[in-house]
Amino acid sequence: MPSLITTSPQIPHYEPAPVTAEALDYADLAIIDVGGFKDSTLEERVELASHLRKAMSTQGFFYVVGHGYSKEQMERMFDIADVPFSQVSDEEKQKYVASPKQTGSYQGYKLREYWHIDGGVRDQVENYNINHHVTRRGHPEAVRPVLPEISQFARHSHLNVLDPILRLMALGLELPEDTLLNVHGWDKESETYVRFMKYYPRNTEDEEKSKGVWLKGHTDFGTVTILYSQPVAALQILTHDGSWKWIKHIDNAIVVNAGDAMEFLSGGIYPATVHRVIQPPSDQRQYTRLGLFYFAIADEEVKLAPLNASPLLQREGIKRRFEKDEEAPSMGEWRKARTSAYGQTALTKSNKQEGIEEEMINGVVVKHYN
Numbered sequence: 518m519p520s521l522i523t524t525s526p527q528i529p530h531y532e533p534a535p536v537t538a539e540a541l542d543y544a545d546l547a548i549i550d551v552g553g554f555k556d557s558t559l560e561e562r563v564e565l566a567s568h569l570r571k572a573m574s575t576q577g578f579f580y581v582v583g584h585g586y587s588k589e590q591m592e593r594m595f596d597i598a599d600v601p602f603s604q605v606s607d608e609e610k611q612k613y614v615a616s617p618k619q620t621g622s623y624q625g626y627k628l629r630e631y632w633h634i635d636g637g638v639r640d641q642v643e644n645y646n647i648n649h650h651v652t653r654r655g656h657p658e659a660v661r662p663v664l665p666e667i668s669q670f671a672r673h674s675h676l677n678v679l680d681p682i683l684r685l686m687a688l689g690l691e692l693p694e695d696t697l698l699n700v701h702g703w704d705k706e707s708e709t710y711v712r713f714m715k716y717y718p719r720n721t722e723d724e725e726k727s728k729g730v731w732l733k734g735h736t737d738f739g740t741v742t743i744l745y746s747q748p749v750a751a752l753q754i755l756t757h758d759g760s761w762k763w764i765k766h767i768d769n770a771i772v773v774n775a776g777d778a779m780e781f782l783s784g785g786i787y788p789a790t791v792h793r794v795i796q797p798p799s800d801q802r803q804y805t806r807l808g809l810f811y812f813a814i815a816d817e818e819v820k821l822a823p824l825n826a827s828p829l830l831q832r833e834g835i836k837r838r839f840e841k842d843e844e845a846p847s848m849g850e851w852r853k854a855r856t857s858a859y860g861q862t863a864l865t866k867s868n869k870q871e872g873i874e875e876e877m878i879n880g881v882v883v884k885h886y887n
């Protein structure tokens with residue numbers, strides 16, 4: 518009798534670095550458990566929502582646990598995340614290269630040295646980005662057999678992680694629970710995407726010239742960034758007192774932050790927190806660093822004006838980034854403008870704050886931190 522068990526395609530195992538033994542100055546982030554979310558009462562949700570809102574206004578990042586993936590499923594996804602980097606030749610990668618500057622979209626590869634970091638140093642990170650509708654574009658041969666699993670992963674991220682977060686964020690604004698979900702339709706025209714990201718160790722000269730910065734301080738352009746925690750310490754967030762704090766790895770947890778679009782929609786209640794990536798502590802320096810993300814971007818046509826119906830915003834006032842709501846760009850416009858400019862445009866040194874460079878996008882000042 519034929520077996521009914523379907524086996525997943527065999528791929529090499531990616532062995533991540535061991536956790537660092539160094540005592541780093543970690544950010545103390547809230548942990549939101551979405552495990553019992555589907556069966557929770559409105560009262561419980563409202564309470565969790567106020568917890569999340571507080572975490573966003575104090576730290577700007579938080580962890581999510583209870584999302585439903587087992588340790589084995591997580592490991593399998595990291596193995597899959599390495600396929601576009603370790604199982605595809607340089608020649609084939611060229612065929613699937615993204616053209617962010619021309620298209621305003623990251624879909625495909627961003628190969629190494631595309632971004633200028635500092636002091637003439639370029640990046641040593643490869644990205645492979647896939648729209649949540651995974652068949653929108655073609656993929657390298659080695660990626661094709663694992664596409665169904667990538668698609669399931671996107672769905673899992675959308676339904677079991679993004680969905681509860683968006684509900685909590687809407688409740689935190691005292692709006693109907695589905696307000697933000699309604700502008701993140703799974704079937705809508707949207708850039709929402711899965712990102713695999715691999716950082717390679719750099720040489721000493723590059724580290725010195727760029728002062729150990731791998732990815733400059735920035736905000737994400739979308740609404741919600743979902744980062745599956747991995748062991749190599751390197752990600753830092755800019756805290757309210759102006760100091761950088763490390764993000765600690767928690768096994769099978771997710772690290773979440775808001776991007777520009779969420780800051781605009783929420784009238785500043787969920788700020789887009791600045792973060793950067795620097796050289797890891799000495800015991801992890803010889804390892805590669807593999808990242809797995811789900812970047813939620815609102816539907817293309819959504820106008821990024823504050824949700825004025827929010828009683829909370831009406832009481833507390835809106836932190837505006839555009840003078841008039843009519844001037845707010847659509848998600849598609851903001852996405853394209855930020856994506857084509859990132860790491861490519863000449864930045865101007867801020868005349869107010871040291872170490873900060875600025876660029877003007879759709880009439881809004883976008884800052885980059887060294």
Ligand SMILES: O=C(O)CCC(=O)C(=O)O
Nearest residue numbers: 714732737752792794808
């Ligand atoms: O690699 C990380 O931990 C963060 C990367 C990041 O900030 C980004 O891709 O926007």
Ligand SMILES: [Fe+2]
Nearest residue numbers: 735736737792
């Ligand atoms: Fe980021």
